[in-house]
Amino acid sequence: MSQPKRGKVNINYKRCKGCGICSSSCPRKVYQYKKIGRPRVVAEEKCTACMLCQYLCPDFAIKIEKIISGVVV
Numbered sequence: 001m002s003q004p005k006r007g008k009v010n011i012n013y014k015r016c017k018g019c020g021i022c023s024s025s026c027p028r029k030v031y032q033y034k035k036i037g038r039p040r041v042v043a044e045e046k047c048t049a050c051m052l053c054q055y056l057c058p059d060f061a062i063k064i065e066k067i068i069s070g071v072v073v
């Protein structure tokens, strides 16, 4: 049985400058990032809502919502 979702990843692409810090810092490989372009969320189900990417994004472009027992908190 798959793990229940623990985090919802929201990227504000109007703020994102495509630096790639989120992708390189995520320990769960939630993001896919190519040198030219913007990060894409490719494995949201692996997110543990550790908040690391949200704290490290220099442009405040990421908002992580924690999910507890299926409810966004």
Ligand code: SF4
Residues within 6 Å of the ligand: 011, 015, 016, 017, 018, 019, 020, 021, 022, 023, 038, 039, 056, 057, 058, 059, 060, 061, 062
């Ligand atoms: S860290 Fe922030 S600005 Fe940099 S690519 Fe990720 S979302 Fe965009």
Ligand code: SF4
Residues within 6 Å of the ligand: 007, 009, 025, 026, 027, 028, 029, 030, 031, 046, 047, 048, 049, 050, 051, 052, 053, 054, 064
């Ligand atoms: S909150 Fe943590 S696990 Fe989730 S995408 Fe960000 S760095 Fe990765």
